[in-house]
Amino acid sequence: MTTEKYETNDPLWDEDHEVLKNKLDITDPKELALVEERSLAAAYVAALLHYSETHQFTIDDVSFLHSLFLQDVYPWAGEYRTVDISSENIHWCHAAYI
Secondary structure, eight states: OBOSSOEEOOTTEETTTTEEOOTTOOOOHHHHHHHHHHHHHHHHHHHHHHOOTTOOOOHHHHHHHHHHHHTTTOTTTTSOOOSOEEOSSOOOOOGGGO
8 A cells, every 4th residue: 555654565554544543543644643743752751751861772672662652542552563664765674674
């Protein structure tokens, strides 16, 4: 499926509305983008409070931060993706290599 954001063959993709299926049942792409932006801002604050300046990041932190960011929006937040995605201006790593 092709969108302005990325291409994917993800079963969690809502083709009719061109959004990822989400916990909030949001089908408007602009509304979903706004929710994601607000979630990211809140995750920044939470991460600043959670981590010290000397913290050495691990692979577990990647999952934790992703979950912190998107746990209220997507059921798969914090999990590594299993499908490939692509975008016109972004080179995404193949899921098999993550």
